[in-house]
Amino acid sequence: MGIINYAPKILDPIPGGKYVVNLVDYVVNWARANSIWPLTYGTSCCAIEMMSSSMARYDIARFGSEVFRASPRQADLFILAGTITRRMAPAIQMLWEQIPGPKYAIAMGACTISGGPFIYDNYAVVRGAQNLIPVDVFVPGCPPRPEALFHGLLTLREKILKETCRHPWHVGRPKDVSTMDRYREAAKTWAALEEMKDEEMAEARAKFKEEHPDYKSSFKPIRIKKEELPEVPRTPTHKGGLTQSELFAKLHAKFPKVSVHTHSDSPIEEVVAQIPADHPLEVIVDFEDYLPMVEFLKNDPEFKMDFLIDETAIDYDDHFDLVTMLRSMEIGHKLFLCVQLKKDFAIAEEARPTSLLASVPTISNLYPGAEVKEREIYDMFGINFEGHPDQRRIFLDKDFVGYPLRKDFTHPQMIRRPV
Amino acid sequence: MYVPSVTHPIGDFVREWVPKLSAYLPEQLQSQTLDSIVAFLVNAVICIIAVCAVNIGSAPILIYMERKVCAHVQCRLGPMRLGWHGTLQTIADVIKMLFKEVYAPSGADKLMFYLAPLIVLIAPFMVAALIPFDKNLVVSDVSMGIPLIIAVNGFGVLGILLGGWSSNNKYSLLGALRSGAQMISYEISFAMILLFVVMISGSTNLMTITQSQAGTIADWFIFKIPVLGFIGFILFFISSTAEMNRAPFDIAEAEQELTGGYHTEYNGTPFAMFYLAEYIALVTNSALATTCFLGGFHAPCIGVAAVDNYLTMVPGVVWFFAKVFFMIWCYMMVRWTFVRPRVDQLMDFEWKFLLPVNLLLLGAGAAYIVISG
């Protein structure tokens, strides 16, 4: 890389040339090690700590690294701050390719070292930046303090200073650690060791048992005393709008089929009356009633539910629950509608995980905010929204197989949680 | 043969010594023409070296200064660890950039891509040759100084346009187009202000302009004409900031919007050239401001002989650079204080505010000259 790497070949044969090479080498290395310009790149929490480290309190400028370049072509250092998802991975590789050499990478935080909090049961996160690009320095922490990042920077500096033009910088290779399950590996190694130890110790143990037939350990673990704390009752408060009973009564008058979640046999009115004041009322709506009810709730002057808090779904064995959370801005009450969508079991069992299993009319013409929420449900559960203007996957790639929030979802890269 | 005069002490020295040295040559070779040509060439080389030294030497100092000034505005320390208070930081940066890998993006027009940073560098170098640093210290004392500066300054935009266009990147192109529109617009008010200076000094020669500010502080153009001079100075300050593409008028770079504008795709040495050109332009523009408004190399005499004697003992070049660095500091404070206007607002500002005020200023200046005789 660069002219300087040819210097030894040309200058070494000349008497005294070695010293010239060494001198140039020293100067260039000194410059490289002390002028590290990072790339402005950050995805999540660690990016904030990276920003903090360049701010007045910690001031990365003391190291000469405050020149955060937005364009990768002018950067030397790639601080991988934040979780790397599979969708982001190609972008990261491209950024790395665009940085001119000599270039270095710091993996900041647990996510970029190993996947961090997202190792197990996760289909979206790349377990460690090493899988994508060669990483020079690892800074553990979640997120690491700015001081820890500086320590990483100094570690990198030490590493750069060791380079010479006789052992020049070269692009490393990424290392595949994506399927590494540290927990199970450690357990496995230990189990093997234990087996050996058991064999070795069998005699000694038997002997010990003979010698001390009623041996009792003197070790008594001391439990930490917990502070004595009082039990405090919770006092739910209700504010704004109609109470749950009123809401239910009014709704029941218009749509007689509504009910609520209950496991007791007592009449629905009593169940509704027993709901604590700060729990919003969640009614089970018939599939046919869903769209008319949402329309009614939005336009009725007594309800005026003009604000869509959220829309989400829950996967059960044979049906999905589609929960629509509504709120009235003016009056202040909330109402959750729960529609049960029967899964379409006419689809062949092999095709079920990859096909849309239920269908429901969209409410995005009533609430424009529902558009993205319905796309999310489509993406995560595979529920079709009839009449949706732009039904695409929202969080996952368009060629992603399966719908992750279904209970039977499997993914080749997903590792089950061991404990 | 016409040999342009080079009026600096070294020039005189060279002209004096070349004939003396040529006396040692064989007689067939001795001629006056040859002497003057050699003297001219030697002078030219010395001048080029001097201009390069001043410009390139000042760039790292300025970058260091900028980093320190911005750090102190922002309640932090800035470079601290390399050398005493980080003094060697920018030198390390420059060395590092020289040894970085250089490549052009795919689809780029390679020739234009590498030519652009050179073109950007030319303009400030040429302006630096015209600035009188001291009574006898001027590389090229041309009589059409101001028109030449205006002409040369317009050259810089070409490099930026070329760089942005040849990068084959939409952000670069947007940045370049913004920069083109901006620099061409602000060129007008820039020229107008210089015209105002020409009007009150009665000359386009920079040395004459400086000399006509001789005397006390009150004779500097910024104070010579009450209020108008100061307004002119502020207008010059604004339009030269825009000319240099410096924040708050750095819409061509606009890191938050265009990730770097026209130099998004540049790396290594070509990027270093853009980077240096920005600071060299800062020096030349500050020098121009000093020459035109702050009395050039004249000491800030206050009219009290006891003090003035001491002030004038300091060589003019020191005063000159003191003023230049004060100007640079002003540019930096402005840069680190203000936010960036939008591209259309920038144009509005030029055409709806700066230009009318400039015209009014020219008229008022003319009226003042006529009235005061």
Next chain:
Amino acid sequence: MSATLPPGFRIQRETNTEEFFINMGPQHPSTHGALRLALRMDGETIVELVPHFGYIHRGMEKQAESMSYLQYIAMSDRQDYLTAIQNNLGVVIALEKGMNVGVPEKGEYIRVMLQELGRIASHLVFYGCFGGDLGGQTCLLFGFKEREMIHDILEEVTGSRLTTNFFRPGGSRYDVPDTFLPRVKAFLDHLEGAMRDYERFLSKNIIVLERSVGIGILSKEDAIAYGCSGPVLRASGVEFDVRRANPYSIYDQLDFDIPVFHNGDCYDRYKIRIAEIHESMKILRQCIDKFPKEGAWRSKEKPVRLPVGRYYSEIETAKGLYATYVVAATTGEKPYRIHTRGPSFPHIAALNKMVQGHKISDLVTIMATLDPVIPEIDR
């Protein structure tokens, strides 16, 4: 024309000029994280914008299904990481509803004070990013300077600067140290002076006014329809704040105002956050005065087991309405499903409405004033 449009673009129009498409992100300095915005441009004017999410989608909700409730509190730190402490509360309140435990008075005061500190921290970041995105790097550092002091306090109390993981059902993990109140008091005194400087620096600045007044107007109706909340909604003239509308903790006992502005442009969204910093300072001062000296800081520790049911909580974070929806299908330590409603998601969905006809520089301003946190959208 429609056949050639990339996915997501909808507007059909006839033009004489050539339209082109620009990608902003996923790595771009002013998209506030890994968000990709596809812009359809006519010169420098934005015709249409399509946001592409998912670059930081980490499958938190899937993961939560195999986690215990306590572990999910730690997970919620990583959603809106600027005010992790507020997310903690959102989850914890939902759990408290399920467990039916209350919080002693001192515990509530600790909660409210940390909430408001978190809110100030987030708004200070907003101040910095707003100035920084407009091109004034100094604002960025000013905003972060005071924020560091909050993080010092948070670190002393909770043990971590960002990912606090502090609240537990029934109170919090620790009691506050004795130095807490004096430190907060000293910080408030300092912040008052600093805010005066910062407002002088930016609020009346003509360039800021030029760039933000009348830019990115979101009407009252649109704001409600898209489900915007928090400062964005209040800047459009809707007086909605969960702290008032459905008071949680002890917000009903405190005296504070809900600032409301009516233009719905970028400048109003800026002003409202500055006003909220002052309101938070007011709340903090009241809390310092009323802080109970005696009493428990936490109710009796119980294992976190929720009975079958669905539990919902909503709180007002610095960005807006943060709601947690917990579904417990079996009584136990693990949820059947947890869903989080982050406030930034609707804001970005409404972005297209705001930027149409504006310049690319305005997009940066609008993005800054929406103050989104992308991991909270993608989860």
Next chain:
Amino acid sequence: MQENITLVQYFKRYLKRCITGPWSLICGLSVSLKYFLSPWKIVTEQYPENKKTLRMHERYRGRLEMVEDEEGNNHCTACGMCERACPNASINVLPTKNIAGKKVLGRYVYHFASCTQCGLCVEACPFGAIVMSPAFEVATTEPSSLEMILNKKEGQG
């Protein structure tokens, strides 16, 4: 926003902005000048230089560490509470049998690479055998060094 305003109004606004505009800019400059001229307001902490005086807060959660007495004995009983409390299985409590055949701690493996420092393990431990140490200078070039064995000795029992 296109407004219909008269020419007089336009000029009034224009002139007003000509006056308030520069004044607002001067206000901004005065703030930055104030900060520039007051070096005592610098808040920077110089990390590698201030190592000697830098102390983390008492509750700061850095790396996980085992509480050991002078002889290096730990209090761990290998109950595995911390293992279950950990959100992402960063702790392996690997039990062994001691010479008396009783289950004791054999190896306490801590995967620092994936630890999120949430502190749930410390909270869950009934015996106070583990703490979060204030160590923060943990950067390394070798990822394998992030797999740590915390106990020096086998567990007591």
